[in-house]
Structure formats: structure tokens, C-alpha cells
Amino acid sequence: MMTNYGNRLTQGQFSFLPDLTDAQIKAQVSYALKQGWAVNVEYTDDPHPRNTYWEMFGLPMFDLKDPAGVMQEIDACRKTFASHYVRVTAFDATRGWETPRMSFIVNRPVEEPGFRLDRQEMAGRLQRYSIHSYAADKPAGERY
Amino acid sequence: MATTLEDRPRTAPPPGGAVSGGHDQDNGTPGAVDLRRLYRDTGIGEVLQQLDDELIGLAPVKERISEIAAYLIVDKARRAQGLRSGSPSLHMCFTGNPGTGKTTVAQRMADILHRLGYIRHNHLVSVTRDDLVGQYIGHTAPKTREVLKKAMGGVLFIDEAYYLYRPENERDYGQESIEILLQIMENQRDDLVVILAGYKSRMDTFFQSNPGMSSRIAHHIDFPDYSAEELLRIAQLMVTQIDYRLDAEAQTAMREYVERRMSQAHFANARSIRNALDRARLRQAARLFRTAMSAREGDSGKDELMTIAAADIRASRVFGNEPRPQKIAAALPEAAISDR
Numbered sequence: 473m474m475t476n477y478g479n480r481l482t483q484g485q486f487s488f489l490p491d492l493t494d495a496q497i498k499a500q501v502s503y504a505l506k507q508g509w510a511v512n513v514e515y516t517d518d519p520h521p522r523n524t525y526w527e528m529f530g531l532p533m534f535d536l537k538d539p540a541g542v543m544q545e546i547d548a549c550r551k552t553f554a555s556h557y558v559r560v561t562a563f564d565a566t567r568g569w570e571t572p573r574m575s576f577i578v579n580r581p582v583e584e585p586g587f588r589l590d591r592q593e594m595a596g597r598l599q600r601y602s603i604h605s606y607a608a609d610k611p612a613g614e615r616y
Numbered sequence: 617m618a619t620t621l622e623d624r625p626r627t628a629p630p631p632g633g634a635v636s637g638g639h640d641q642d643n644g645t646p647g648a649v650d651l652r653r654l655y656r657d658t659g660i661g662e663v664l665q666q667l668d669d670e671l672i673g674l675a676p677v678k679e680r681i682s683e684i685a686a687y688l689i690v691d692k693a694r695r696a697q698g699l700r701s702g703s704p705s706l707h708m709c710f711t712g713n714p715g716t717g718k719t720t721v722a723q724r725m726a727d728i729l730h731r732l733g734y735i736r737h738n739h740l741v742s743v744t745r746d747d748l749v750g751q752y753i754g755h756t757a758p759k760t761r762e763v764l765k766k767a768m769g770g771v772l773f774i775d776e777a778y779y780l781y782r783p784e785n786e787r788d789y790g791q792e793s794i795e796i797l798l799q800i801m802e803n804q805r806d807d808l809v810v811i812l813a814g815y816k817s818r819m820d821t822f823f824q825s826n827p828g829m830s831s832r833i834a835h836h837i838d839f840p841d842y843s844a845e846e847l848l849r850i851a852q853l854m855v856t857q858i859d860y861r862l863d864a865e866a867q868t869a870m871r872e873y874v875e876r877r878m879s880q881a882h883f884a885n886a887r888s889i890r891n892a893l894d895r896a897r898l899r900q901a902a903r904l905f906r907t908a909m910s911a912r913e914g915d916s917g918k919d920e921l922m923t924i925a926a927a928d929i930r931a932s933r934v935f936g937n938e939p940r941p942q943k944i945a946a947a948l949p950e951a952a953i954s955d956r
């Protein structure tokens with residue numbers, strides 16, 4: 473993360489690959505729907521690796537048969553939040569799982585400055601580390 | 617009922633036969649597409665056959681469905697030959713009086729269009745106004761969109777579609793829903809087939825006030841009322857489907873029933889028949905109990921359990937009989953009561 477590999481955020485599935493095309497996204501969503509998972513679209517401009525809860529774009533989509541509806545939402549979200557990170561998450565509500573089973577980025581800002589590693593000297597030789605997003609220094613909405 | 621779609625003269629010939637002419641010689645042409653094979657591969661023949669077997673009458677409706685099937689198969693063949701094909705619009709509107717089979721046919725449409733590869737899933741979402749239109753400002757659009765997303769890839773069936781438009785209330789949220797529908801019907805034809813249904817006159821009024829809707833619908837299909845003959849056959853079909861039968865006298869009674877019922881108020885075609893049979897089954901059950909109670913043993917044979925007699929039908933109000941106030945005790949086994 474600290475190296476900002478390829479100057480791009482690497483979180484979730486497929487993030488070391490080139491960005492997925494819409495056809496590829498559609499195929500992934502199709503797969504999720506076939507498993508009976510609820511798909512939702514989320515966005516953020518604070519992609520700190522510990523920021524697990526991104527904002528939801530609309531409600532999660534239950535009972536869909538076809539990816540067309542999800543693609544529509546992805547497009548709408550990209551339009552509204554063009555310079556944010558947008559990801560698609562597929563949630564498995566099956567008892568015992570009750571967790572996201574898929575998550576991948578479908579939109580990213582043009583410039584991705586990445587993260588800085590902060591070191592803090594403590595008593596003794598103790599050192600604390602933290603990850604700091606360059607973009608998050610600016611107020612929300614002006615970050616990317 | 618035994619006639620197949622193939623040899624029935626009143627409707628269009630089956631798509632395969634219709635276009636290939638049923639001759640083998642076409643197969644030799646270089647690069648030719650075997651329409652009959654396409655026809656067979658889709659399995660559409662069985663679906664149309666089933667439609668024909670399970671739905672009595674409705675000749676014009678079946679004919680139109682055959683035409684659509686033929687069209688889609690030819691479209692497939694054209695694409696295989698690299699010919700241009702503007703994705704056809706298949707939005708439909710079913711109009712007709714109550715009980716003429718609109719809902720039933722719409723349910724089948726999803727299966728048919730799926731077999732023909734026009735929609736991606738064999739999937740029908742059936743809604744009415746309440747599922748689309750919200751209660752307050754800002755509620756309608758998300759509600760309509762959610763329904764549309766669920767229906768994507770399949771068929772969206774809107775029953776009694778005219779309720780979407782309430783001219784008496786100019787701030788009605790229904791209009792908002794209609795506008796979203798119009799947009800999707802135009803721009804996402806590949807993703808969704810919309811079928812509207814309702815009574816003819818009210819649908820006409822609806823289209824007059826929403827011309828955009830009417831022009832986006834390629835197929836306006838009118839469901840005719842059934843003839844007495846057809847209603848009788850529907851009755852026969854319905855009883856066999858639930859393992860009952862009408863004995864000879866009951867058939868005569870049913871014929872008279874149909875004739876009388878047709879001229880009375882609130883006649884709802886096949887639904888009236890279904891309701892009449894439901895009541896006849898109630899009466900049959902009561903009758904079986906009465907005979908069993910008055911006899912020494914309570915045995916009823918399989919035959920008796922299956923048979924609806926003329927009396928079960930003739931007791932109907934349609935024959936001028938006042939509904940008799942039934943005493944519950946009369947129908948109940950006395951033994952059962954005294955046992956308690």
C-alpha cells in the first residue's frame with residue numbers, strides 16, 4: 473500500500489489488473505446474482521484501507537435476475553461521483569456467511585496520490601506507524 | 617383440442633413451416649439457414665403446443681404469438697447471415713373483458729420470449745399501481761426504478777395499467793412513474809419487455825392521455841370474449857385439471873348454466889366458469905356428506921369423489937334458486953358432534 477503500486481489504489485478483487493471493462497463488470501455481477509447475493513454500489517473519497525464502510529449509493533439491490541439494473545446504478549454513481557472511488561460489493565445473506573463475498577473497484581479518480589507512512593517515536597525505542605492518505609488532507613468533496 | 621398448431625387452419629402456420637415452406641431443397645443452398653432447425657432448437661414448438669392445449673379459443677391471440685415467434689426466428693436467421701437487424705420492440709398491451717385470459721397469457725409470454733432468446737431470463741415480474749407509485753414526493757421514482765431493476769432481463773407485467781394515470785388528481789404521482797417507464801421502454805429495449813393489461817375501454821382512455829405510451833407498444837392484442845361453446849370446453853378442461861369430472865347430465869346442466877350466466881350481470885368469462893366450478897365442488901362435498909350420513913356406512917368410492925352431478929350445478933342461483941341457508945349441523949356428521 474505504501475508503495476502506491478502503479479500509482480493506483482489496490483483494494484478488493486482484481487485491483488492489480490487493468491481496470492475492468494463494463495462487459496467484464498457485467499459478467500462479475502452476473503456471477504454474484506446467480507449466487508443469490510445482494511449487490512450494492514458504494515463510493516468514497518477516503519479510501520484508507522481501514523475505512524471499510526463506504527457510502528452506499530442507493531439501497532442494496534435484492535432479488536435481481538439480471539445485471540442490467542446494477543450497471544444502471546454503477547453508471548449513475550459514476551456520473552454523480554466522477555472523481556470518487558466507486559466499488560461494487562456482493563453480500564451473501566446466507567446464515568453462517570452474512571458477509572460480503574465480492575468487492576471490486578469500478579471507478580477511480582484520475583490522480584491517485586496514494587498514502588504516506590507516518591512513524592511516531594514513542595518511549596523507549598517503541599515506534600508507531602500509521603498510514604496517511606495525501607488526498608484526505610483536503611476537505612471532503614475536494615479530495616480528488 | 618387435439619389439433620396441433622401445425623394442422624390448425626384458423627391460426628397462422630408455425631414459424632418453422634411458415635418460412636421454410638417445409639421443403640428440403642432449401643438446405644442445399646450455400647450458406648442457407650435451416651429455419652426448421654432453428655425452430656426445433658428453440659423448443660418453441662412445445663411451448664406453443666402447450667399454449668394451444670391449455671388455453672381454449674383465443675385464436676387471434678395465438679395467431680399473433682405465432683407471428684411474433686416466426687419473426688424472432690427469422691430475425692435470428694438474418695443475424696446469422698450478417699443482415700442488419702434493428703432490435704425489434706416487443707412491448708405489448710393486452711386488452712379484453714374480465715376473465716378472458718390476459719394474465720394467464722402474459723405469464724406464458726415470458727417463457728415464449730425466453731425460448732426465442734429475446735429475453736435473458738424466464739422471469740416475469742407482475743405489478744400493479746401500488747408497486748410502482750409512491751405515497752409522497754420523492755417516493756415514486758426510487759420505487760419504480762427498483763421494480764424495473766428487478767424485472768430487467770425479463771418481462772414486466774403491469775395489470776390494470778390505467779390506474780397509473782389519475783386525471784382527476786393533477787398532482788398524482790402516477791405520471792412520474794409513467795415517465796420513467798417510457799424512458800426505459802425506449803432506451804432499454806434489450807433489457808426489458810413491458811406488457812400492459814386491462815379492460816379495453818379504459819385502456820383506450822389511458823392511451824389517449826398518454827400517446828407516448830401507446831406509440832411505444834408494438835403489439836396491441838385484443839382478447840375476445842368466449843363463446844358458449846368455448847366456455848363449456850374451458851369448464852371441461854378445468855375439471856380434468858383438478859381430477860374431477862362432469863357426468864353426462866352435469867354437462868347438460870353446465871351448458872344451460874353457461875347460457876344463462878352469459879346474459880347476466882358481472883359475467884367474467886372463464887373466471888365465472890372457474891367460480892361456478894368451485895361452488896359446484898362445495899355442493900358436491902355437502903351432497904356426499906348428506907348421503908353418507910343417511911346411509912349406514914360412510915364409504916365414498918373414488919368415482920363418487922370425482923363426479924360432479926347435475927344437481928350440484930343446478931342448485932346455483934343462476935337457475936333462479938335462492939341460496940338455501942345451510943344448517944351446519946345438517947352437513948356435519950352427527951356422530952362427530954355427539955362424540956365431543
Ligand SMILES: Nc1ncnc2c1ncn2[C@@H]1O[C@H](COP(=O)(O)OP(=O)(O)OP(=O)(O)O)[C@@H](O)[C@H]1O
Pocket residue numbers: 670671672673674712713714715716717718719720721814815850853886887890
Ligand atoms: N382460454 C382459456 N382456457 C382455459 N382457461 C382459461 C382461459 N382463459 C382464462 N382461463 C382461466 O380463467 C381464469 C381467469 O383468467 P385471467 O386471470 O387470465 O383473466 P384476465 O383476463 O386477466 O382477467 P381480469 O381482466 O379480470 O384480470 C384463470 O383461472 C384462467 O386459468
Ligand SMILES: [Mg+2]
Pocket residue numbers: 718719775
Ligand atoms: Mg388479470
